[in-house]
Amino acid sequence: xxxxxxxxxxxxxxxxxxxxxxxxxxxxxxxxxxxxxxxxxxxxxxxxxxxxxxxxxxxxxxxxxxxxxxxxxxxxxxxxxxxxxxxxxxxxxxxxxxxxxxxxxxxxxxxx
Amino acid sequence: xxxxxxxxxxxxxxxxxxxxxxxxxxxxxxxxxxxxxxxxxxxxxxxxxxxxxxxxxxxxxxxxxxxxxxxxxxxxxxxxxxxxxxxxxxxxxxxxxxxxxxxxxxxxxxx
Numbered sequence: 001x002x003x004x005x006x007x008x009x010x011x012x013x014x015x016x017x018x019x020x021x022x023x024x025x026x027x028x029x030x031x032x033x034x035x036x037x038x039x040x041x042x043x044x045x046x047x048x049x050x051x052x053x054x055x056x057x058x059x060x061x062x063x064x065x066x067x068x069x070x071x072x073x074x075x076x077x078x079x080x081x082x083x084x085x086x087x088x089x090x091x092x093x094x095x096x097x098x099x100x101x102x103x104x105x106x107x108x109x110x111x112x
Numbered sequence: 113x114x115x116x117x118x119x120x121x122x123x124x125x126x127x128x129x130x131x132x133x134x135x136x137x138x139x140x141x142x143x144x145x146x147x148x149x150x151x152x153x154x155x156x157x158x159x160x161x162x163x164x165x166x167x168x169x170x171x172x173x174x175x176x177x178x179x180x181x182x183x184x185x186x187x188x189x190x191x192x193x194x195x196x197x198x199x200x201x202x203x204x205x206x207x208x209x210x211x212x213x214x215x216x217x218x219x220x221x222x223x
Binding site for chain 2: 032034036041042043044045046049051090092094099100102103104105
């Protein structure tokens with residue numbers, strides 16, 4: 001079985017500051033890992049994914065995440081926050097089957 | 113390219129009324145299809161998934177049902193809505209790496 005824990009339900013950052021969203025996973029098989037973003041009243045959009053290969057994954061909108069097997073983590077970062085980054089972010093894990101398990105989500109607010 | 117559409121986008125229904133939410137996918141064949149629900153402060157809950165026509169798996173016991181009458185059509189239904197059915201419903205399809213592609217969502221308010 002797979003599960004995800006996102007540390008911190010709310011994160012507030014200043015515009016231009018580092019964004020760091022934490023995600024730890026549990027999986028009985030080598031995982032596929034994903035980060036999604038959701039803006040109000042919209043569906044989820046994929047930011048980036050890790051399946052195999054390079055452990056540092058770059059995604060859209062300047063985000064990146066690093067798969068660390070030894071720490072069972074897949075933290076999401078962005079060097080410089082923009083006002084448009086205000087949204088809810090979900091980490092998800094798949095055991096290479098049909099179903100993703102999602103974390104509870106982290107809401108990001110960006111202060112001017 | 114693949115697209116996914118859900119409708120209606122917004123729905124306000126009285127308790128005890130029926131429900132039908134529809135989802136269609138274009139640009140892919142034999143997709144795995146999913147219905148998720150987001151209730152306020154409760155993250156994403158997988159309700160149903162389907163690997164083919166007429167094949168539905170339910171993840172949680174509830175007042176809802178799902179059907180897949182065609183390869184790229186997925187319908188979420190209820191005969192009698194409850195207040196607890198309110199939420200944001202998301203349809204999705206998956207690629208062969210498990211990545212999900214989501215529709216725009218349908219917001220249901222049961223009064």
